[in-house]
Amino acid sequence: MGKRGLLIVISGPSGAGKGTVCQEYLKNHPETLLSVSMTTRSPRRGEKDGVNYFFTDVPAFERLIKKGGFLEYAKVYDNYYGTPKSFVEENLMAGRDLILEIDIQGALKVKEQYAEGVFIFIMPPTMEELKRRIQGRGTETQEELLKRFESSFQEVNYISHYNYLVINDNVEETAKRIEAIVIAEKCRVERNKDFYNQVTGRYRK
Amino acid sequence: MGKRGLLIVISGPSGAGKGTVCQEYLKNHPETLLSVSMTTRSPRRGEKDGVNYFFTDVPAFERLIKKGGFLEYAKVYDNYYGTPKSFVEENLMAGRDLILEIDIQGALKVKEQYAEGVFIFIMPPTMEELKRRIQGRGTETQEELLKRFESSFQEVNYISHYNYLVINDNVEETAKRIEAIVIAEKCRVERNKDFYNQVTGRYRK
Numbered sequence: 518m519g520k521r522g523l524l525i526v527i528s529g530p531s532g533a534g535k536g537t538v539c540q541e542y543l544k545n546h547p548e549t550l551l552s553v554s555m556t557t558r559s560p561r562r563g564e565k566d567g568v569n570y571f572f573t574d575v576p577a578f579e580r581l582i583k584k585g586g587f588l589e590y591a592k593v594y595d596n597y598y599g600t601p602k603s604f605v606e607e608n609l610m611a612g613r614d615l616i617l618e619i620d621i622q623g624a625l626k627v628k629e630q631y632a633e634g635v636f637i638f639i640m641p642p643t644m645e646e647l648k649r650r651i652q653g654r655g656t657e658t659q660e661e662l663l664k665r666f667e668s669s670f671q672e673v674n675y676i677s678h679y680n681y682l683v684i685n686d687n688v689e690e691t692a693k694r695i696e697a698i699v700i701a702e703k704c705r706v707e708r709n710k711d712f713y714n715q716v717t718g719r720y721r722k
Numbered sequence: 723m724g725k726r727g728l729l730i731v732i733s734g735p736s737g738a739g740k741g742t743v744c745q746e747y748l749k750n751h752p753e754t755l756l757s758v759s760m761t762t763r764s765p766r767r768g769e770k771d772g773v774n775y776f777f778t779d780v781p782a783f784e785r786l787i788k789k790g791g792f793l794e795y796a797k798v799y800d801n802y803y804g805t806p807k808s809f810v811e812e813n814l815m816a817g818r819d820l821i822l823e824i825d826i827q828g829a830l831k832v833k834e835q836y837a838e839g840v841f842i843f844i845m846p847p848t849m850e851e852l853k854r855r856i857q858g859r860g861t862e863t864q865e866e867l868l869k870r871f872e873s874s875f876q877e878v879n880y881i882s883h884y885n886y887l888v889i890n891d892n893v894e895e896t897a898k899r900i901e902a903i904v905i906a907e908k909c910r911v912e913r914n915k916d917f918y919n920q921v922t923g924r925y926r927k
Contacts, residue, residue: 638911681909682917694909701906704886704899706843712887 520711522609523702524631525549525616525695528624529639530669532650534685538639539618541692550608552617555581558596571601589619589626600627614699621672628678635702637695638679642686644670725916727814728907729836730754730821730900733829734844735874737855739890743844744823746897755813757822760786763801776806794824794831805832819904826877833883840907842900843884847891849875 527535543549555571557578566572573581578597582590590599600617608615617627617634628636641647648666657665676682681698685691702708732740748754760776762783771777778786783802787795795804805822813820822832822839833841846852853871862870881887886903890896907913 637909676911679911681906682911682914683909684917694905697902697905698909700899700902701886704842704888704903706881706884706887709887712889 520612520703522611522613522615523699524605524609524627524634525614525699526624526627526634526636527616527618527639527695528621528636528679529685530621530647530672531665532647532669533639533641534650534688534691535618535639537688538685538691538695539616541688542616542695545692545696546614549614549616552600552615553604554598555587555590555601556596556598558598571604588630589623591623602630605631621675625675625678635681635698636679637681637683637698638676639683639685639691640673640676642684644673725817725908727816727818727820728904729810729814729832729839730819730904731829731832731839731841732821732823732844732900733826733841733884735826735852735877736870737852737874738844738846739855739893739896740823740844742893743890743896743900744821746893747900748821750897750901751819754819754821757805757820758809759803760792760795760806761801761803763803776809793835794828796828807835810836826880830880830883840886840903841884842886842888842903843881844888844890844896845878845881847889849878 527539529535539551543551553567553569553571555573555578557573557575558570560566560570560572564570564572575597578590578599581587581601582599586602587599588602588605590597592598600619600623605615605617617624619627624636627634641650647669652662683691683694683698732744734740744756748756758772758774758776760778760783762778762780765771765775765777769775769777780802783795783804786792786806787804791807792804793807793810795802797803805824805828810820810822822829824832829841832839846855852874857867888896888899888903
C-alpha cells in the first residue's frame with residue numbers, strides 16, 4: 518500500500534467512556550496501535566517502558582519540548598505527560614493506524630499541529646447520563662462531583678472543533694461507529710490524491 | 723429521531739459499475755430509497771409512473787425548470803431528464819436516506835444546489851480496468867469505444883469535487899464501504915448541531 522496510517526483521536530469529557538471504547542476498538546483491530554505517552558513520573562509496579570509509557574527525566578523531557586518534539590504535553594503537579602511526535606510520525610509513516618485517547622484540552626493542541634487527524638468526540642447520550650456516570654465512580658465528595666460535572670459541561674462546547682460526534686450509548690455500537698469512521702476517512706478524496714494522480718498519470722504515459 | 727435523511731450521490735465514469743453497486747447497497751438497506759427521475763420520454767413496456775420515472779410532458783417539464791424545481795436536469799436528444807427537488811426534499815425531511823445514481827455532470831450540478839449531499843466517486847481499480855469494462859459491453863465500434871474511454875478519462879479529473887473516492891474492485895466490498903461512509907457521515911459534527919444544542923440546552927434549564 519505505502520499509504521500513511523490514520524491518527525484517530527478519541528476524546529471527550531471524563532465520564533464519557535473513552536477508555537472502554539478504545540479497548541473495544543483495539544480488541545477488534547489488533548493492527549491498530551495505542552499511542553504511548555512520555556512521562557517524567559516514576560514507573561509503577563508492572564509498568565513497562567515503551568508499553569505503558571516512555572519513562573524519562575525532567576531535563577530530557579524539557580529538551581524535547583524545546584525541540585518541538587511533542588504533539589501536546591501538560592504538567593500535572595510535578596510530572597510532565599506528553600505525546601512524542603516521533604512515535605506518532607514513525608508509525609503513521611509505516612502505514613499503521615494509531616489511537617490517541619486524550620482529554621479535550623490535549624486534543625485541541627494535537628489538532629493545531631496535526632489537523633489531518635480524525636477527531637472524534639465521545640459523549641454519553643445525555644448530560645444526565647454523564648452526571649450519573651461520573652457519580653457512579655463513587656470516589657468523590659459532592660463538591661468535587663459538582664466541579665467535575667460543571668467542567669465536563671463546559672468542555673462539551675468544544676464539540677465544534679471535532680470532526681465526529683459519537684454518542685456512547687453502547688460500547689460495542691460505539692466501537693463499530695468508530696470503525697465505520699475509519700473506513701470512510703480512508704476513502705476521503707483528500708486522502709487519496711496520490712492514488713488518482715497515479716491512475717490518471719499512468720494513462721497519460 | 724426527527725433527523726433529516728442523507729442524500730447519497732453515487733457517481734463516476736460510465737463503466738465504473740455504479741448501478742450494480744447501488745443495487746447491492748439497496749438490497750442490504752431496504753429503508754433507503756432510490757431517487758426517481760422525471761422524464762418527458764414515453765414509458766416503455768412495464769415501466770411504472772413514480773417507480774421507474776415520473777412521466778410528464780415537455781410543457782410541464784419546462785414549467786418546472788422555470789420554477790427552479792430541479793436539482794439538475796439535462797436534455798438528451800428530444801427528451802428531458804431531471805431530478806425533481808420536491809421528491810428529494812420530501813423524503814429527506816421524512817428522515818429517509820436517498821440514493822441518487824447519476825453521471826458526473828449531473829452530480830456537479832446537484833452539488834451546486836445541495837452541498838450537504840454525500841458525493842461518492844466510484845472508480846474501477848485502474849484506467850486499464852475501466853477500458854476493459856467499457857470494452858466488455860461489446861456493443862460499440864472501436865471509434866465509439868475510444869471516444870467513450872477518452873471522455874471517462876477526462877471525467878476522472880472531477881474527483882476533487884467529491885467527498886469520497888471508492889475503488890470498485892469488488893461489488894460487495896464497495897457497498898460495505900458506502901455503508902461505512904453513511905454511518906460516518908451521520909456522526910459528523912456539522913450534522914449533529916441540533917443534538918448537542920439540545921443536550922447542553924437541556925442542562926441549562
